[in-house]
Amino acid sequence: MRRTTVGVIVTLTLSILAVPLAASAQPRAHVPRIGWLASGFPPSEAARQQSPFLQGLRELGWVEGYNVVMEYRWAEGHHERLPELATELVQRKVNVLVAGDSQVIVAAQHATTTIPIVMTISADPVATGLIASLARPGGNITGLTIMAPELAGKRLELFTAAVPGMARVAVLGESRHYEWSALAEATQALGLQLHPFPVDSPEAFEPAFAAAMREHADALLVLPSPMTNRFMHHIVGMAAQSHLPAMYGIKEYVKVGGLMAYGWSIPALYHRAAAYVDKILKDAKPADLPVERPTKFELVINLKTAEALGITIPPLVLFQADEVLR
Numbered sequence: 001m002r003r004t005t006v007g008v009i010v011t012l013t014l015s016i017l018a019v020p021l022a023a024s025a026q027p028r029a030h031v032p033r034i035g036w037l038a039s040g041f042p043p044s045e046a047a048r049q050q051s052p053f054l055q056g057l058r059e060l061g062w063v064e065g066y067n068v069v070m071e072y073r074w075a076e077g078h079h080e081r082l083p084e085l086a087t088e089l090v091q092r093k094v095n096v097l098v099a100g101d102s103q104v105i106v107a108a109q110h111a112t113t114t115i116p117i118v119m120t121i122s123a124d125p126v127a128t129g130l131i132a133s134l135a136r137p138g139g140n141i142t143g144l145t146i147m148a149p150e151l152a153g154k155r156l157e158l159f160t161a162a163v164p165g166m167a168r169v170a171v172l173g174e175s176r177h178y179e180w181s182a183l184a185e186a187t188q189a190l191g192l193q194l195h196p197f198p199v200d201s202p203e204a205f206e207p208a209f210a211a212a213m214r215e216h217a218d219a220l221l222v223l224p225s226p227m228t229n230r231f232m233h234h235i236v237g238m239a240a241q242s243h244l245p246a247m248y249g250i251k252e253y254v255k256v257g258g259l260m261a262y263g264w265s266i267p268a269l270y271h272r273a274a275a276y277v278d279k280i281l282k283d284a285k286p287a288d289l290p291v292e293r294p295t296k297f298e299l300v301i302n303l304k305t306a307e308a309l310g311i312t313i314p315p316l317v318l319f320q321a322d323e324v325l326r
Helices: 002-025 042-059 079-091 102-111 151-162 180-190 202-214 226-230 232-241 266-281 303-309 315-320
Strands: 033-038 069-074 096-099 117-122 141-145 168-173 193-198 219-222 246-248 260-264 297-302 323-325
Touching: 033 079, 033 102, 042 069, 042 266, 069 079, 079 096, 079 102, 096 102, 096 266, 102 117, 117 266, 141 266, 151 180, 151 219, 151 246, 151 260, 151 297, 151 315, 168 180, 168 202, 180 193, 193 202, 202 232, 219 232, 226 232, 232 246, 260 266, 297 303, 297 315, 303 323
Parallel strands: 033 069, 033 096, 096 117, 117 141, 168 193, 168 219, 219 246, 246 260, 297 323
Antiparallel strands: 260 297
């Protein structure tokens, strides 16, 4: 009887011990993979793009290395590498692909028509044929657009308030930039003279600045785009050399010495992109997810640059600033 009891106890003990062993031997549940395709460099872009995106994922229950895997690919300024990097991510069988600026999105589009793509900074995705419409994108692409019709007018309004008395505004931007028409209407409403200087390559910068000086421009407006953003240090340096007060579209220009910037918040866009990824990982279809316009804008002013230009920014404008560099 005693042997029987001991045998039962041993059998039960072995059975209990076997449960976690059997459980650990089971295959792990599928962990989704997110592909990250960017045109810039990891150190410089991590803080303003990657960090807010990962924070957005964490708020929705997705933690890198725990229940989701990130696959990063950075072109490091070599845009010709984007198609190859996009193909690599497709071959890694990612569940969703997060794509940055317009060139990145196009590379992702050419690499796959089935894997969902979330845009983060798209200029005019309808005009460029990336999606059918903002309300119903169709296909495998959705996300965010930086298009905001009111932005051009508000940017010029703040610029004229910060630099009273300016009349002639030189504008640098890619020839196909979506803001040109809205900008023309805004300058007319504010009684300004617009001097457009399309720049589609970095070689066009110096002739454009020279022409602006010949036109006796009082100020400079730079339209943000992948090409101009890539050479922001050069543009800011030329504006300083020409002694032109300049307004930019993103605050990174101000961080490197530009006078002021008003535009959409890049961290806010990437944070919001996480919500799209969350929905897609929960089986939502990109074709059914409307593309969103930016909702958060920020005004940033560099007072050191203002002092160097001999400009005193009015207190009312400083009060409206989200960030002032002193």
